[in-house]
Amino acid sequence: MDGREVRRFVVEQLPQLTKGFLHEAGVEAADISHFIPHQANGVMLDEVFADLALPRATMHRTVTHYGNTGAASIPITLDAAVRDGAFRPGELILLAGFGGGMAASFALVEWG
Numbered sequence: 001m002d003g004r005e006v007r008r009f010v011v012e013q014l015p016q017l018t019k020g021f022l023h024e025a026g027v028e029a030a031d032i033s034h035f036i037p038h039q040a041n042g043v044m045l046d047e048v049f050a051d052l053a054l055p056r057a058t059m060h061r062t063v064t065h066y067g068n069t070g071a072a073s074i075p076i077t078l079d080a081a082v083r084d085g086a087f088r089p090g091e092l093i094l095l096a097g098f099g100g101g102m103a104a105s106f107a108l109v110e111w112g
Helices: 003-025 042-052 070-083
Strands: 032-037 092-099 103-110
Touching (some): 003 092, 003 103, 032 042, 032 070
Parallel strands (some): 032 092
Antiparallel strands (some): 092 103
């Protein structure tokens, strides 16, 4: 894996891919209350989050506590947010996975 190329892909492509996903889902950026990305790198996450333009969303991070835990980073971060009482019924949570292979995936969860 070429870490620099993956970082470039994420910084350059993830905001555009996220916006496309939200459009296809019929969801406005302002409807997102929480953003839980793969916890690859804190500096990169801050840069990407700024470009996503999710005006009401809180980005949840665990990378500073656990590091990059690979595929487990989204569920670990989701669990940490739940334990902190971060979510309210009806809020939309955007999950974003990305990484090697220049792939990205997304899911929307309406908190119940």
